[in-house]
Amino acid sequence: xxxxxxxxxxxxxxxxxxxxxxxxLRDYLExxxxxxxxxxxxxxxxxxxxxxxxxxxxxxxxxxxEGKKVTTVEGLGTAENPGxxxxxxxxEQAAQCGYCIPGMMMRAQALLQRNxxxxxxxxxxxxxxxxCRCGTHARILRAVRRAAGLIQTAEAAPAVRSAAR
Amino acid sequence: xxxxxIAFSLLALVVLGGGAFAAYAWHPAIDPIDPPRRESxxxxxxxxxxxLAALGNCNVCHTVPGGQVFAGGLALPTPFGTIYSTNxxxxxxxxxxxxxxxxxxxxxxxxLDRDGSHLYPAFPYNHFTLVSDEDNRALYAYLMTRDxxxxxxxxxxxxxxxxxxxxxxxxxxxxxxxxPYRPAQDQGEEWNRGAYLAEGLGHCGACHTxxxxxxxxxxxxxxxxxxAEGWHxxxxxxxxxxxxxxxxxxxxxxxxxxxxEHHGIARGPMAPVTANMAYVPEEDARAVAAYxxxxxxxxxxxxxxxAEALLAARGPVGGGARxxxxxxxxxxxxxxxxxxxxxxxxxATCHEAGRPLPFGGINLAFSSGVRGESPENLINVVLxxxxxxxxxxxxxxxxxxxxxxxxxxxxxxxxxxxxxxxxPAWEGLDKAVREARSGDRLASSRPTDxxxxxxxxxxxxxxxx
Numbered sequence: 001x002x003x004x005x006x007x008x009x010x011x012x013x014x015x016x017x018x019x020x021x022x023x024x025l026r027d028y029l030e031x032x033x034x035x036x037x038x039x040x041x042x043x044x045x046x047x048x049x050x051x052x053x054x055x056x057x058x059x060x061x062x063x064x065x066e067g068k069k070v071t072t073v074e075g076l077g078t079a080e081n082p083g084x085x086x087x088x089x090x091x092e093q094a095a096q097c098g099y100c101i102p103g104m105m106m107r108a109q110a111l112l113q114r115n116x117x118x119x120x121x122x123x124x125x126x127x128x129x130x131x132c133r134c135g136t137h138a139r140i141l142r143a144v145r146r147a148a149g150l151i152q153t154a155e156a157a158p159a160v161r162s163a164a165r
Numbered sequence: 166x167x168x169x170x171i172a173f174s175l176l177a178l179v180v181l182g183g184g185a186f187a188a189y190a191w192h193p194a195i196d197p198i199d200p201p202r203r204e205s206x207x208x209x210x211x212x213x214x215x216x217l218a219a220l221g222n223c224n225v226c227h228t229v230p231g232g233q234v235f236a237g238g239l240a241l242p243t244p245f246g247t248i249y250s251t252n253x254x255x256x257x258x259x260x261x262x263x264x265x266x267x268x269x270x271x272x273x274x275x276x277l278d279r280d281g282s283h284l285y286p287a288f289p290y291n292h293f294t295l296v297s298d299e300d301n302r303a304l305y306a307y308l309m310t311r312d313x314x315x316x317x318x319x320x321x322x323x324x325x326x327x328x329x330x331x332x333x334x335x336x337x338x339x340x341x342x343x344x345p346y347r348p349a350q351d352q353g354e355e356w357n358r359g360a361y362l363a364e365g366l367g368h369c370g371a372c373h374t375x376x377x378x379x380x381x382x383x384x385x386x387x388x389x390x391x392x393a394e395g396w397h398x399x400x401x402x403x404x405x406x407x408x409x410x411x412x413x414x415x416x417x418x419x420x421x422x423x424x425x426e427h428h429g430i431a432r433g434p435m436a437p438v439t440a441n442m443a444y445v446p447e448e449d450a451r452a453v454a455a456y457x458x459x460x461x462x463x464x465x466x467x468x469x470x471x472a473e474a475l476l477a478a479r480g481p482v483g484g485g486a487r488x489x490x491x492x493x494x495x496x497x498x499x500x501x502x503x504x505x506x507x508x509x510x511x512x513a514t515c516h517e518a519g520r521p522l523p524f525g526g527i528n529l530a531f532s533s534g535v536r537g538e539s540p541e542n543l544i545n546v547v548l549x550x551x552x553x554x555x556x557x558x559x560x561x562x563x564x565x566x567x568x569x570x571x572x573x574x575x576x577x578x579x580x581x582x583x584x585x586x587x588x589p590a591w592e593g594l595d596k597a598v599r600e601a602r603s604g605d606r607l608a609s610s611r612p613t614d615x616x617x618x619x620x621x622x623x624x625x626x627x628x629x630x
Binding site: 017018019020039040041042050051053054055056059060061063064065068128129 | 506507509510511514515550552553561562563565566567568569573
């Protein structure tokens with residue numbers, strides 16, 4: 001039995017401690033945003049935030065997460081009420097096949113929560129671990145920049161605070 | 166009368182001594198020249214210079230990552246303060262454009278600026294002094310035919326009196342012996358070639374030999390293991406901790422590729438060294454390998470036996486040795502102590518998958534990181550991972566900074582040391598982990614961009630697809 005906090009909700013999951021967080025999210029909690037890509041922590045499609053830091057959930061055994069806070073794309077907003085990161089990706093139409101996008105959003109969120117005024121250079125460096133095979137990088141970068149703008153506006157502030165909590 | 170005589174003698178001694186020191190410390194400037202035209206250099210000499218510059222790793226210190234090659238400006242943290250590397254492009258105002266070949270050769274041989282002032286030994290002239298006149302000529306030809314970059318040198322950040330360059334004359338008096346290299350008569354040609362390159366341009370000892378309180382390499386502890394930018398440079402003498410003793414072949418492969426399945430992966434400041442070694446002539450790389458392996462001496466029969474047992478126990482490695490199925494990501498939890506459980510859950514899926522290096526994780530029984538004298542390297546790699554190199558085949562590992570807290574990391578590393586290290590537990594592991602995490606000890610992770618931007622011979626290191 002593993003206790004963990006995901007998107008501000010407490011869960012007790014009947015999974016062995018060495019189960020990757022990704023499997024717990026998808027198979028036990030039915031949170032399907034984070035994707036299985038390479039399973040080796042090399043592509044970034046499984047990226048989520050743990051205590052505000054972007055991590056590869058496919059290589060993170062859940063036993064490490066007791067007392068830590070996990071945030072997934074589901075924690076950034078809903079389809080009806082998308083958060084600033086989600087809005088930015090929709091408005092820039094940043095997805096081609098979309099498989100990498102939840103990971104991209106979570107890695108970008110980790111950066112912008114820490115530094116909403118990140119420069120283009122910082123954004124590029126920070127986003128490097130996440131791969132997109134469709135090649136929509138230019139749009140993804142525009143979306144991250146747009147999200148940075150939204151996060152800095154008062155309108156978007158409540159959603160950011162909830163994601164950061 | 167007697168007291169007066171003694172006082173007078175003492176005074177004379179001080180004056181004479183001071184005068185002698187001043188004469189020793191003072192060196193004339195060498196006149197500036199008009200920058201030589203590119204066409205005045207023989208292309209073959211320039212090409213040889215490029216290979217020598219790769220052997221000397223000039224690009225590594227004289228380039229800011231992502232910046233212009235050889236334009237300097239890289240901060241070199243030392244226990245005494247920060248020194249910034251200088252611009253060695255042929256820019257007449259901010260680089261070495263007005264240096265004659267004599268001034269360049271003198272800087273290499275004697276550690277002097279063109280104006281006669283002493284250079285800080287962060288520029289490893291205690292090694293470069295061994296370089297032959299002929300090789301200095303080639304290096305000069307190579308550097309003077311690069312694109313000039315206007316980039317003024319940054320002021321060093323050193324306290325008084327270390328910011329006074331004449332102090333360095335005293336340092337040189339104590340620790341510096343001028344070259345050039347003299348071949349050892351009792352050794353063969355390859356050994357001598359390797360010694361010339363490794364002790365000279367290659368300056369291996371700058372990292373792999375420990376330093377004394379004044380920052381000089383300790384004479385009696387050649388290659389006994391040292392420090393470099395937050396990383397431990399392994400002992401490469403008889404104290405080498407390698408699970409499988411190095412051979413000339415394995416060292417050659419490691420130096421050229423940056424990894425070897427019996428040892429692990431070059432990272433930190435060694436990564437750009439191996440990237441450079443890929444460009445140097447094969448016989449030079451082989452000589453360096455032969456010489457460094459000779460420095461480790463003949464491994465004992467017991468060590469050899471253990472290595473063979475380890476290799477035999479490892480089982481098959483290679484493509485398809487153990488196919489990675491979609492359900493192969495979970496390894497049965499070994500239970501018991503927390504470090505073992507973390508290893509099984511977070512590490513074993515790659516490190517026991519049997520996929521070959523560089524993409525598969527090394528079997529940790531072979532890893533120098535687990536066996537080395539200090540936990541620094543293992544901490545750095547577990548926290549920060551091995552970032553992918555751009556545009557080339559290279560190892561990669563995700564970092565675990567975001568998920569492992571200090572206690573979990575200590576538990577994991579203690580387990581790895583006990584299970585794979587064949588060595589006593591590291592002392593001060595808790596403290597080392599805390600420092601690495603808090604940023605008190607910064608570990609460099611240099612991209613190999615600067616190496617790719619100044620290849621000596623790009624044809625030797627192409628992508629294989």
